[in-house]
Amino acid sequence: MMDPNVKVIVDTVWVMITAMLVFFMNLGFAGVESGFARAKNSVNIMSKNFIVFAASSLGFLVLGWGLMFGNGNGFLGLEGLFCLSGADNSPATGDAYQGAYSAISWTGVPLFAKFFFQLVFCGTAATIVSGAVAERIKYVSFIVFTFIMAMFIYPVVGHWIWGGGWLSKLGMCDFAGSTVVHSVGGWAALAGAIILGPRIGKFDTGQIKAIPGHNLPLATIGTFVLWFGWFGFNPGSTMAADPGAISHVAVTTNIAAAAAIMSATIMSWALMGKPDLGMTLNGCLAGLVAITAPCALVSVGSAVLIGLIAGVLVVAAVMGFDRLRIDDPVGALSVHLVNGVFGTLAVGLFAQDKITGTATGNGLFYGGGFKLLGAQLLAAASVAVFVFGAAAATWLILKAVMGIRVSREEELRGLDIGEHGNEGYAGFQVFTTA
Amino acid sequence: MMDPNVKVIVDTVWVMITAMLVFFMNLGFAGVESGFARAKNSVNIMSKNFIVFAASSLGFLVLGWGLMFGNGNGFLGLEGLFCLSGADNSPATGDAYQGAYSAISWTGVPLFAKFFFQLVFCGTAATIVSGAVAERIKYVSFIVFTFIMAMFIYPVVGHWIWGGGWLSKLGMCDFAGSTVVHSVGGWAALAGAIILGPRIGKFDTGQIKAIPGHNLPLATIGTFVLWFGWFGFNPGSTMAADPGAISHVAVTTNIAAAAAIMSATIMSWALMGKPDLGMTLNGCLAGLVAITAPCALVSVGSAVLIGLIAGVLVVAAVMGFDRLRIDDPVGALSVHLVNGVFGTLAVGLFAQDKITGTATGNGLFYGGGFKLLGAQLLAAASVAVFVFGAAAATWLILKAVMGIRVSREEELRGLDIGEHGNEGYAGFQVFTTA
Amino acid sequence: MMDPNVKVIVDTVWVMITAMLVFFMNLGFAGVESGFARAKNSVNIMSKNFIVFAASSLGFLVLGWGLMFGNGNGFLGLEGLFCLSGADNSPATGDAYQGAYSAISWTGVPLFAKFFFQLVFCGTAATIVSGAVAERIKYVSFIVFTFIMAMFIYPVVGHWIWGGGWLSKLGMCDFAGSTVVHSVGGWAALAGAIILGPRIGKFDTGQIKAIPGHNLPLATIGTFVLWFGWFGFNPGSTMAADPGAISHVAVTTNIAAAAAIMSATIMSWALMGKPDLGMTLNGCLAGLVAITAPCALVSVGSAVLIGLIAGVLVVAAVMGFDRLRIDDPVGALSVHLVNGVFGTLAVGLFAQDKITGTATGNGLFYGGGFKLLGAQLLAAASVAVFVFGAAAATWLILKAVMGIRVSREEELRGLDIGEHGNEGYAGFQVFTTA
Amino acid sequence: MKLIIAYIQPHKLNDMKQSLYRAEVHKMSVTNSLGCGQQKGYHESYRGVPMEVNLLRKVRLEIAVNEDFVERTVEAIIEGARTGQIGDGKIFVLDLPECIRIRTGERGGAAIG
Amino acid sequence: MKLIIAYIQPHKLNDMKQSLYRAEVHKMSVTNSLGCGQQKGYHESYRGVPMEVNLLRKVRLEIAVNEDFVERTVEAIIEGARTGQIGDGKIFVLDLPECIRIRTGERGGAAIG
Amino acid sequence: MKLIIAYIQPHKLNDMKQSLYRAEVHKMSVTNSLGCGQQKGYHESYRGVPMEVNLLRKVRLEIAVNEDFVERTVEAIIEGARTGQIGDGKIFVLDLPECIRIRTGERGGAAIG
């Protein structure tokens, strides 16, 4: 047995560094979302993506953490609710742990390390919403919604799955957050996109109009950063420097992304005649989202399959949401919602018990029958109902109270001038006809 | 007691990785500064921000390190001055250490690890100047100034505070460099901005004219990178993988940034009617600068307060420097100087003895009386006098010898063509009327 | 002797984190290459740089790794060729190791950690080609070539030098890959650039025409990211958290870059009258490439010299390739090929035996005579012959089978529209006259 | 022949293209422009400094037509561009003595369309 | 009516707007343009390759005025744009037979201002 | 005097500058423009949505010349810009009653060159 102090140190170093990488994903989201939007809204999108993490940081500290990890019932945390105020003797683990946050006492790092790592995940869920509501939402309403996300919606689901709640008790397993982070963000985004309605011009004339993004190089940079950050997101979710697990997760994560890039590119090549860069980028993210839940629970071969499927799904979904007249400027729904759900189910299909140590039982394809798959399905469904419902309610209340959509004039001229009084690219000649 | 070899290894890994993150901040500064400037000067600003770290690397190696950490008197290092040539038996620490650089023998990592970590801090101080003198300074003069900064000005102050000099002996405490790095950079920048004078058109007609930045998305990307890098800057300053300390510092650092983002945004919303993205970004940096000195010495609650104040200060300062007719295109003074000083004093107010192990005594608000606050005040004042004086002298000499400002024609056409013969965005239609 | 488990853990953490940094270099290449190209080709270049790592990931997994590290003869790996299928008991090292990949059993990390680290290096070699063939190559042909690179060309050379092949047996030493990665990429790029021919307008009228890059800030951002990533590339190549070695390598790597930045800038200042930002950036990369092989084998002083020379070489080479009418839009040949070769030879000149532990014998300047230099020369030459030959053959076959160059009309209008149906900067007014 | 120059609100460009097509005017040239007119512009503040923006984004059209097309073209522009609000823009009609099609060298009315 | 087209140095735009306001000319359209004239341009080198830049950034103005405003407008432009150095630019005055205000349909002189 | 306006394919700009220099026409102004003409444009798809691009990138030239230069200028433009393919562009020639050189105040033919 190795020196326990050393283990705490190395685990903490690993958790902190991977958490920093996940934090860095905020830059990635900002790049992707503003790159896929129009120049006249670039400042607004940057502002949203920037302030969203500030709001999450405050909201998750004040209440979110407590609701998510506080000892409580199957649905909510109840102990040490506010500002990490609960008793805690971290890094003590297992039975040695005494405190208000037992659900996360399996990892032997200081409380603040746990908090910081969980905080960056909360921020990710909140930022996903930003993309789907882009180019038309009121800045202030978005900020308020972000607080609701970080303080209530995200932590409640988090409690169910990672906080010792009812879903975890049913054996549902979401290793790094395909459901907890991505589909939670996705369902909230869907509610927002539907309630806001499409951007002016998107579906006006009956048929679907393309609204090209203003800076695809920026979107590409953003996607690279997200891919990079995912090496914190997934391998870091071990919350311990376990050599076998972290290297396995890094490889499955990367190969799923690679496979999805290929299948999404080929798919768009086939369907549209040319390989659309936007689809290639969305494909990468789709693969990463899909492998997030299973990354430590499946083999490298399964990861390739999961990636290939994710890449096909995302292209179909982007086109599908347009057909459904749901306007998602950056493809956030196709990436995070659709593939968050798929990744969650993929665990039920491809999981191999203890492949990196985590006991999950086998998935359907490995003789585990429907037990695990059932739990995953139930989780996906119940999260859908709760998050979509809660988010829709929140959006509708905000709509009634303060309004959530900018005026037609402002939308036409651009939210940069309207909401911020700034121009994204002062001096540049930009056609703002669309 | 844990295996000392292991401690050296883990500490070195931590120090090296966090140092790399701090290095990465160079990208952040480049993005923020060029984004806030005009397109016609973007190449010049990128060039300055790029070469500044090369110059610092050479200058700090040749002399800076020796002056800063060499054994000497209260004001200067005298032993092993040049090129790390002094005797040294790192990673030996404390009494076991024998060598020319005793002041930094408290950390048990190899000499080169100490050097690399300190080098990236030196580079940060030098790069701060770049923003305040942007859009009008001669490239060559800036390069020369950078060498002076890295070889003399920065190391001298560094010796006073981190090199066992007179201020450290008085109990002054600057954990990660609000004074050593940020206000040193800030005072040098102030001297430069005053001696250079404002950009053409900024204050010409008597009143203040706005000169919008050309690429706010780039500025936002840059700020995200700085925020990311700060997780190396502050937690890394433990120079040891101390689980409790590094996780505490990460949380205080992040929450101060979040609080400052909020207060700066609300402040600009209130004062200007709309939330200016530039102010939100400056707010983030202000919070980070302000928490740099106290990050390991104060509670999370205090960090929130410090952040809130920093956000308000930076907005007031940006508007104030305009009123004073001091032209700082990117807000470097408001961020690094004003909040560097504030952060230094905040230690004297909010410090709680040994909160993460460092013995500082309590600050004023925690019953420590004026002892610590006094030392912090004295440090802030003496650094102001020395750096402003030394920098002003340097700028004036350079002005006499080689000139420091480009010609009027060149400034109007842009420094990209004038100084480099390049265009930042060849092919793009950019209005260069302002 | 320290706890072996701990060593495995810390080494794995180090290897994984540095590998992530190397992965991140993909963003850097994308930024540099598209920034130096024209706006009308920015989407295509981003697409190439994005998909190249996906293709490498799949290709290296399927076959590349096995050819490179599988036990075999001096020229090829033969055991465990496909999909890491060979027997392996990593992290066992030395004699304790039993498996198909003995050549890399010197590092005590899990197989997947070895694979992930080697994969990101393979990706780098493949991506180098992208820059030299930019603005005229067919997307599909580039993708096919990338698979050939990752599955055959790169692994074969890798086997010779890092896989226990004939060159390693001759005592040739390439610490982090000046030859294995950079000159391999460079020779393949040279073959491509020659066979493709220059871009329309580059040499048409007999004399050389300048084709300015469309986004130098983006190119600068990219170079910063590469510099950052190199701290994974070189220090990580220890594949073990050896405090002395990693800190030494970080310092030599950084100082060589700094010196090269200075010499390249001064050189372009002298030759062209003004300091061209593009040359400064290429200078940085040149220094990094040149120090890649010697980083752990030479002193800091030698690193400065190597950097200075690299900076001069790259400027001369950029101008030289133009004179030779070889069109390399981003300077990939001058950076990776010329300095990859130079760095390889520099080991033979400046190496000091065991300076960080690796036994190389001394270089020429340290009394080691021509032994080491000879091995380095032989390696450089044989790699040149093999890679240039293999790549040229591949390009010619692709040319015959599917064509490698886009049509004149497409090249004039831009590959973004032609190959992808996208615009990089929709809405922006961009002159596409050149 | 006449050369018709029109300044319109950027977001009306698509509507106007439609109305021109309906009027069988298929050829035009578009540039973007900044305009200063009745529309007084707006006040913003950048980093705390108030700034008055009085050059607003407009789109400039140039359409060369034969005499008999002038009126329908003007009407089509008005139909497509009009909102009734200040800032709608202006149409200027110039005489166009000569017009040449580069491809064929045709001149005059034949070259217009 | 006349249509006045002027090419000036970009950095003189603000001065010129002032002088036009003083001359009570409040309406104008501005585009940016590249110009090649007496001003010979400059030599640069990009990555070691010399390049001759002879298309310089200029600003193009278009101002439609009634006859009685022509002279004062021209003078105002000269006053605002002149530096006495090569590159100051040119003014071109065209006849403007017709002018229509899209918002109201007004025509002729009434529509100009 | 005449004011010659030409729309050409962007990539022909350099050839045309050459042919104009040969014709001793050294002064011109260039802006970029989007054009819609015979050239039908092209179909693309963005994120799976088909889009029809019918405004193509063109370059717009403005050259003021004295009467005796008109023909050679027109020919030089045709020589430089012509490819024989749809999309080559158009030349429009307007009367130019007045021309002023801002620097000197010179007027008329003297100010053109």
Ligand SMILES: Nc1ncnc2c1ncn2[C@@H]1O[C@H](COP(=O)(O)OP(=O)(O)O)[C@@H](O)[C@H]1O
């Ligand atoms: N006399 C003029 N000369 C040149 N451009 C003009 C003139 N009058 C109007 N414009 C152009 O038309 C645009 C709209 O004019 P404006 O007066 O705001 O519209 P309206 O006449 O409907 O109030 C202006 O922004 C400007 O670009």
Ligand SMILES: Nc1ncnc2c1ncn2[C@@H]1O[C@H](COP(=O)(O)OP(=O)(O)O)[C@@H](O)[C@H]1O
């Ligand atoms: N004959 C012309 N046709 C079109 N544009 C012209 C002509 N003469 C000058 N210009 C425009 O005016 C600008 C300034 O002309 P230039 O000859 O440099 O000024 P100056 O006459 O003061 O020397 C040129 O860059 C060009 O844009």
Ligand SMILES: Nc1ncnc2c1ncn2[C@@H]1O[C@H](COP(=O)(O)OP(=O)(O)O)[C@@H](O)[C@H]1O
């Ligand atoms: N009647 C017109 N009015 C304004 N611009 C025109 C007109 N006809 C042609 N153009 C411009 O010339 C360009 C080339 O015209 P096009 O008809 O495609 O060339 P071609 O006549 O050789 O087929 C168009 O894109 C447009 O910018």
